[in-house]
Amino acid sequence: MYRPVKYVEKLLSVAANGAWYVFDTLNQIKQSPPFTPKWSDKPLQKSYEKPKPPLGWPRETDSLCPKCVPEVRRKILEGKLPYEILLTEKVGEIKAWIIERDGKILMVKRCPIHGYFEDVLSIDPEFTRHIEQVFPGRDIRAHNDRHLHNHGSSTITHGRGAVLTIDLTNRCNMMCDPCFMDANQVGFVHELSWEEIKALLDHAIQIKPRRQLSVQFSGGEPTLSPYFLDAIRYARELGYH
Ligand code: SF4
Ligand SMILES: [Zn+2]
Structure with missing residues (x-):
């Protein structure tokens, strides 16, 4: 025997589902044209236009x-x-x-x-x-991303620019075990030059769709990079958050 409030909750849930079904059906009768927001060069997709990869199994x-x-x-x-x-x-x-x-x-x-x-x-x-x-379908196709998304068959093709992570260096003054980056443990130093950091920031800010793009500098220990402060300064100039 459930508490009475549970029956009320169930009733509300069924009513909300019914109301949503009616609203959704009416909403599809006269569709407005696709909308292109100022943070995208292409129109947003209607939910029924969003492609999905093959799902289910086998x-x-x-x-x-x-x-x-x-x-x-x-x-x-x-x-x-x-x-x-x-x-x-x-x-x-x-x-x-x-x-x-x-x-x-x-x-x-x-x-x-x-x-x-x-x-x-x-x-x-x-x-x-x-x-x-419940997967809603793929987001709008990424565009203006020719230089950013260039990773062969692993290239990301859909989604909104939101967060850029730049690993400035794999050097670190700590030696945690485990380290998520194997910092200090791979036997070589990988550290971005100023030209590489600038190119990453320049390319990523051009991606569309993009509402607001945050950048985080990581590593290793990012403050060990000689370009840490320059990178923050330049990112702010470009409009990163
Ligand atoms: S990068 Fe982070 S996790 Fe890795 S050794 Fe340095 S402090 Fe530890
Ligand atoms: Zn193999």
């Missing part, structure tokens, strides 16, 4: 071999492979299948070199199904 998807990727990364760092192959080739990419087995959602894949891999994506298939069902 389904095939793109994935990465967890052994090929670090091997290629190491070869690039050792100078045995040019970093440009990350733009021109699908390094480490393999197909995977998302399946349900024994009450779990699994990703299974086979690399021709390294064999079979199996990972648990979810231990609650019903909840995962619900999450996929």
Whole structure:
């Protein structure tokens, strides 16, 4: 036996769902033309225009071999492979299948070199199904982002510019274990030049759609970069928050 307030809550919930259904149906009868806000060069999409990737399972998807990727990364760092192959080739990419087995959602894949891999994506298939069902669809296609989103087959194509994170250096005066960046532990220093920092800030501020763009400088320890203060100053000049 539930408390009376629970029945009232349920009644309100059913009434709200019904009201939303009526409003949504009426709203679709005479659609106004698409609206282009000043922070975008392209019109916003109606909800029914938003594309969705294939969802549900079993389904095939793109994935990465967890052994090929670090091997290629190491070869690039050792100078045995040019970093440009990350733009021109699908390094480490393999197909995977998302399946349900024994009450779990699994990703299974086979690399021709390294064999079979199996990972648990979810231990609650019903909840995962619900999450996929309420996915509203992809956001507006990103534009003015030719220099910013240029990462080969991993390039981001949709979404709004909101937060830019720039790792100024992988140096750090601490040595935490674990460190989210492996700062001080990879055996080499990776530190952005002023030209690289400026290019990142210049390119990112041009992305559309963009309402307000925050920047955060990270690392390593960002204050160890000789350009830390210059980067903050320049970001403020460009209009970052
Ligand atoms: S970057 Fe952060 S987590 Fe890593 S060693 Fe420095 S303080 Fe620790
Ligand atoms: Zn592999």
